[in-house]
Amino acid sequence: MLNSPLLSIIIPAFNEEYRIINSLEIIDKYMGTMLFNWEVLIINDGSTDNTKNIIEEWIMHKHQFKVQTIEHQGKGAAVRYGILNSNSKYQFMCDADLSMPIDKISKFLNKMEEGYQIVIGSRQKTGAKRFNESIMRHILGRLFNFLIKLILVKNIEDTQCGFKCFNSNIAKDLFKLQQINGFAFDVEILFLAQKNNIDIFELPIEWRHNDKSKVRIILDxxxxxxxxxxxxINNIKNKYPLIKSK
Known part of the structure; x- marks a missing residue:
């Protein structure tokens, strides 16, 4: 489509009334300097607080910002909805807390323009910086990633960073196969990408832990x-067919 944006920023949001507007203002200020068409899609994942109302009021005169409310199913379901309902060339998944400085998005786009189909933020690659993260959270994260690399996603140092950029055509094919609605959906998408021999570039980023993170350190x-x-088990049962448009 002639007027389709180059970039869609997809933000899953659940009970974010206390910080979402600050994040949107930062994004609006930075993206307003860009010389290409862009849009921001906020997917309200059935929030039970005032998230929906304050976003709708804020975006009233912001034509590049849109919000869609869906039934609460989890972060994975919210991101999938955003991916499948945007028409840009590139789709950028972005956590609502902006734990990565938004101006780093240009580095993702540069790699996409080099021909990569998927570029993911990494808190572990050489050159990455992490701030304010507890030792316990870091240890649990590394143990989780070790398990992932052992049985599913090879040679990826950080599957769970909330900042990822996709070629739209590839993203739609992958997310149509997605079955995980919770936080582990990243693992499923990256597993499907590797299964289809899609190159993934890990980009080291600066990341700052937010004390109001939605991740529950034991249960999640x-x-x-x-x-x-x-x-x-799904893979053993051949529930993940190969995609056709690579």
Whole structure:
């Protein structure tokens, strides 16, 4: 489509009333300097607070910002909805807390223009910087990633960073196969990409832990471990067909 944006920024949001507007203002200020067409899609994942209302009020005169409310299913479901309902060349998945400086998005786009189909932010690659993360959270994250590399996604140092950029055609094919609605959906998408021999570039980023993170340090790793097993079994049962448009 002639007027389709080059970039869609997709933000899953669940009960983000206290920080979402600040994040949107930062994004608006930075993206307003860009010379290409862009849009921001906020997917309200059935928030039970005032997230929906304050976003709708804020974007009233912001034609490049859109919000869509869906039934609460999880971050993976919200991102999938955004991916499948945008028409840009590139789709950028972005956490609502902006734990990565938004101006780093240009580095993702540069790599996409070089021909990569998927560029993912990495908090582990050489050159990455992490701030304010507890030792326990870091250890649990590394153990989780070790498990992932052992059985599903090879040679990726950080599957869970919330900043990822996709070629739209590839993204739509991958997310149509997605079955995980929770936090482990990243693992499923990257597994499907590797299964289809799609190159993934890990981009080292600066990342700052937010004390209001939605990740529950004990329960969510257990749920993610369950979902990893689910992905493994799905693959054995041939529930992930190869995609056609690579």
């Amino acid at each position: 790793p257990l749920l993610m471990a369950r979902d990893i097993l689910y992905i493994f």
